[in-house]
Amino acid sequence: xxxxxxxxxxxxxxxxxxxxxxxxxxxxxxxxxxxxxxxxxxxxxxxxxxxxxxxxxxxxxxxxxxxxxxxxxxxxxxxxxxxxxxxxxxxxxxxxxxxxxxxxxxxxxxxxxxxxxxxxxxxxxxxxxxxxxxxxxxxxxxxxxxxxxxxxxxxxxxxxxxxxxxxxxxxxxxxxxxxxxxxxxxx
Amino acid sequence: xxxxxxxxxxxxxxxxxxxxxxxxxxxxxxxxxxxxxxxxxxxxxxxxxxxxxxxxxxxxxxxxxxxxxxxxxxxxxxxxxxxxxxxxxxxxxxxxxxxxxxxxxxxxxxxxxxxxxxxxxxxxxxxxxxxxxxxx
Numbered sequence: 001x002x003x004x005x006x007x008x009x010x011x012x013x014x015x016x017x018x019x020x021x022x023x024x025x026x027x028x029x030x031x032x033x034x035x036x037x038x039x040x041x042x043x044x045x046x047x048x049x050x051x052x053x054x055x056x057x058x059x060x061x062x063x064x065x066x067x068x069x070x071x072x073x074x075x076x077x078x079x080x081x082x083x084x085x086x087x088x089x090x091x092x093x094x095x096x097x098x099x100x101x102x103x104x105x106x107x108x109x110x111x112x113x114x115x116x117x118x119x120x121x122x123x124x125x126x127x128x129x130x131x132x133x134x135x136x137x138x139x140x141x142x143x144x145x146x147x148x149x150x151x152x153x154x155x156x157x158x159x160x161x162x163x164x165x166x167x168x169x170x171x172x173x174x175x176x177x178x179x180x181x182x183x184x185x186x187x
Numbered sequence: 188x189x190x191x192x193x194x195x196x197x198x199x200x201x202x203x204x205x206x207x208x209x210x211x212x213x214x215x216x217x218x219x220x221x222x223x224x225x226x227x228x229x230x231x232x233x234x235x236x237x238x239x240x241x242x243x244x245x246x247x248x249x250x251x252x253x254x255x256x257x258x259x260x261x262x263x264x265x266x267x268x269x270x271x272x273x274x275x276x277x278x279x280x281x282x283x284x285x286x287x288x289x290x291x292x293x294x295x296x297x298x299x300x301x302x303x304x305x306x307x308x309x310x311x312x313x314x315x316x317x318x319x320x321x322x323x
Binding site: 005008009011012013014015016017018019020021022023024025026027028029030031032033035036038039040042043047049051053054062063064066067068069070071072073074075076077078079082084085088089090091093094097098106108109110111114115116117119120125127128129130131132133134135136137138139140141142143144145146147148150151152153154155156157158159160161162164165166167168169170171172173174175176177178180181184 | 229264267306
């Protein structure tokens with residue numbers, strides 16, 4: 001059993017498990033699955049700056065801060081005890097494409113050629129972490145949700161706006177990965 | 188500590204995100220380059236599972252443990268679904284992470300992702316600041 005858990009999990013195990021978090025949260029406390037609202041919570045708790053969007057009773061929703069803290073602990077646990085840090089089992093096609101774009105270190109889950117502490121203040125660090133992170137935070141809040149809130153919770157509860165938002169997530173990702181990434185990785 | 192259970196749920200979610208490699212930048216590029224079914228299978232089967240669960244909850248009028256009827260808020264269309272959705276898509280491809288996986292990247296030892304998280308918080312804050320001037 002433990003040996004099985006230590007392998008990378010196939011999609012047909014991981015997907016349904018993620019889906020089950022939706023009823024788990026609903027039944028446990030009438031909570032709606034969605035992670036990006038955590039970012040708003042942090043803003044409201046730490047620097048509301050008299051902005052009306054951050055003036056609400058964030059403490060009433062503090063459950064999602066616990067949930068986010070749990071994700072950090074769970075990820076740590078998975079790497080430490082369940083062999084979670086091993087190289088991503090990506091297809092040979094993806095390995096070849098990455099190599100052509102100049103990413104050769106395929107160990108682990110993120111390319112250290114971009115996401116390492118030494119690279120934070122490089123041009124790529126600026127683009128991939130600082131601008132990329134900004135777009136994630138700005139975009140999800142503007143869109144009213146992220147992959148969890150729109151793509152999973154929203155589509156599963158048959159909301160058209162969530163399906164539309166998800167199509168835009170994918171379109172945005174396609175545009176950057178196909179057309180922009182080759183240039184950004186040469187910088 | 189009525190919130191403690193959410194820490195445990197988050198912990199389970201974090202383990203899934205790492206063990207299925209959903210929080211891997213490599214996996215996200217593979218998804219956008221259409222080179223594997225893995226991510227599509229995960230998101231698709233998660234949606235189907237959640238959909239069946241929600242249908243059952245509605246059909247049998249299952250209540251939350253505290254006795255309240257379960258409410259799923261409606262997400263009404265606004266133009267932010269499109270503009271914000273595209274902007275998030277750009278960021279998703281760059282960082283290789285949506286908000287949940289950013290926390291998982293940090294937890295799995297990629298401490299540089301703390302920068303991604305801080306930038307995402309700033310992004311959310313700036314949205315709040317200029318919200319009234321944006322088309323919705």
